[in-house]
Amino acid sequence: MEIALCSKRKLGFLTGVVKRPSNDPFREAAWDTCNCLLICWIMHYVEQPIKRFVMYTRTAKEIWDYLQKHFSVSNGARKFMLNRELDELSQEDKPICEYFTDINSIYAHLVP
Known part of the structure; x- marks a missing residue:
């Protein structure tokens, strides 16, 4: 999933590098559109029980952080x-x- 998002230049939204601008309504709207798109993509790939945990989350980064915390096991x-x-x-x-x-x-x- 990271590779797919990186290829679409959207990984920065999940890592927190691309933050929501607060001084330009046009850029805020563009950021919100990308955020919603990422949420849709993530929700498409997670199973239904997991969707219930993250469906009311406001940003794709919050969903990503939750998924990493709970499902990324390297040990x-x-x-x-x-x-x-x-x-x-x-x-x-x-x-x-x-x-x-x-x-x-x-x-x-x-x-x-």
Whole structure:
């Protein structure tokens, strides 16, 4: 995805290099258009459960940061631990909101 966005000269929006201008209404509108385009592209490629977490986010950078924080795992041991805990987790007779909280707490403890 990074390569595709870089080829379209849009990666700077996600890294924060291209910030929303505040002194020129025309440039603000152009930035907003690019931001919405990036949000659409990202939403097209993520699965439905993930979309629910990021659908009300205002900028593509915020969505990108969330996705990197929660799904970018470079440490093999941490990845193994995450997979093991998620494999062992089951809803059993818990309400869905409690089960959901359990899943989120695993991510919160394992992702910096």
